[in-house]
Amino acid sequence: MLIDMNLTIAYKCSSCGSFEFFSISIFKLLQKKEHLFVCRCNNSSIRIIREDLKHYTLKMPCIGCGNEHAFVLGRREMFHRHINSFCCSETGVQQCFLGNDEEVRKKVDNVEKELDELINMFGYDSYFKNTQVMFDTLNRIHDIAEQGNLSCECGNNDIELIMLSDKIHLKCSRCSGTKVISAASNEDLKNINLKKQILLMESTPKSFIFEK
Ligand SMILES: [Zn+2]
Ligand SMILES: [Zn+2]
Ligand SMILES: [Zn+2]
Numbered sequence: 001m002l003i004d005m006n007l008t009i010a011y012k013c014s015s016c017g018s019f020e021f022f023s024i025s026i027f028k029l030l031q032k033k034e035h036l037f038v039c040r041c042n043n044s045s046i047r048i049i050r051e052d053l054k055h056y057t058l059k060m061p062c063i064g065c066g067n068e069h070a071f072v073l074g075r076r077e078m079f080h081r082h083i084n085s086f087c088c089s090e091t092g093v094q095q096c097f098l099g100n101d102e103e104v105r106k107k108v109d110n111v112e113k114e115l116d117e118l119i120n121m122f123g124y125d126s127y128f129k130n131t132q133v134m135f136d137t138l139n140r141i142h143d144i145a146e147q148g149n150l151s152c153e154c155g156n157n158d159i160e161l162i163m164l165s166d167k168i169h170l171k172c173s174r175c176s177g178t179k180v181i182s183a184a185s186n187e188d189l190k191n192i193n194l195k196k197q198i199l200l201m202e203s204t205p206k207s208f209i210f211e212k
Pocket of ligand 1: 013014017018020041042044
């Protein structure tokens with residue numbers, strides 16, 4: 001009998017937004033106290049820390065809420081052949097899967113298919129808290145950017161934009177600068193319409209993942 005001793009981890013990168021897959025053998029995982037897996041975009045990573053003989057902690061920055069999440073996993077679940085799923089407790093974004101390679105990849109396919117179907121079937125309407133506010137906010141941000149008034153405090157003005165159901169995340173492509181623009185209500189829309197400039201700030205050390 002051939003026993004597969006590898007674990008696959010799928011992680012939805014908090015920076016580039018795509019799923020990145022990592023593979024590690026169970027033996028390797030047992031050898032070291034901490035393992036770091038960096039996304040191919042080099043901007044974000046996931047850590048697996050062996051707390052004691054029975055527990056592991058998975059730490060990762062979250063694309064949904066912008067915070068770092070820590071999930072504790074027993075050794076039994078870790079090495080079980082089934083799939084472990086981890087979601088953001090705030091936004092419900094499915095951000096990490098761990099388990100057998102085939103199952104993990106299938107799971108990611110399904111997640112991506114679901115999202116596509118949602119977009120195709122209902123448009124964006126079903127996703128946003130207030131679609132009109134979301135699109136108006138987006139337009140407003142584009143206007144501000146066009147006037148050259150959207151930038152990061154590091155001087156970069158190449159800003160990435162991620163739309164969530166009730167807010168827009170702005171991220172600097174060069175540093176850890178971020179800014180969250182609420183886009184759930186007309187009150188939010190009013191606030192963004194009053195803004196003439198958006199400046200991203202370097203995030204606090206709490207969510208700065210490469211620091212210990
Ligand atoms: Zn990435
Ligand atoms: Zn989260
Ligand atoms: Zn920056």
